[in-house]
Amino acid sequence: MTTAIKKATFKHVEAELFQYHETKREILKRREEILHAPRGRDENIGGGRSSEPGRPTERIATRLLSDVRLRSLEEVVDAIETSFEQLPEHYQEVIKLKYWSGKSYTWAQIADKAYVHPNTATKMRKEIVYLVAAKLGWG
Template identity: 35%
Template structure:
């Protein structure tokens, strides 16, 4: 069995909790890039700028090169790919434990109330496998 570092596990769990809000985060970041706060230029005259002069072209380049936006999109794709590759029980575990603002269940409750159809040990294995799968998709997978 592959072991994952506790810091990596916590980071993946944070990403899972943020996943339902990821589209909004991406949209907000694009808005920040498209409509930046304009600085007042007090330089009268002056020389030429090295920036691209056409604003539309500059905006496309900015959006395309923004590291924060790329990271958000990469996290979203990693979670989506991992959930698509997972079984129904794993998807329910993710939805109930991570995607809800105020989770009603813990793992034992999911099993006892019949929301997932596996035992205690297998449920925790499915959760761990999902976390490892997302870490691997993101390139955070620990090599031991």
């Protein structure tokens, strides 16, 4: 396990875990906005070349790659997915129950459903959050 992270970082990572499915939807929405955005006006009045590529495919690719918000959302989703895939199945079950079920289970209820001791469930929580934080470079 990595070194301790700040309490605010821990809470932020947990918030990202809770919002994982919403973040994936937001990524799709943002991509659609970029793909279907009207071409901006050419404000290059004095001549010379525009800084944006002239071909539509290149222009869209450039926008997709340079959109800071999109890249940030994708980074969070990638960190969560990579962490989830490398965790054992019983850890994945804890993530599904606590963060993705849409229900407000207590840690005691999660421990019961995952067939682990409540202390083990909270240790798993900490390990999950630390792993995601490390993948994001936040811890």
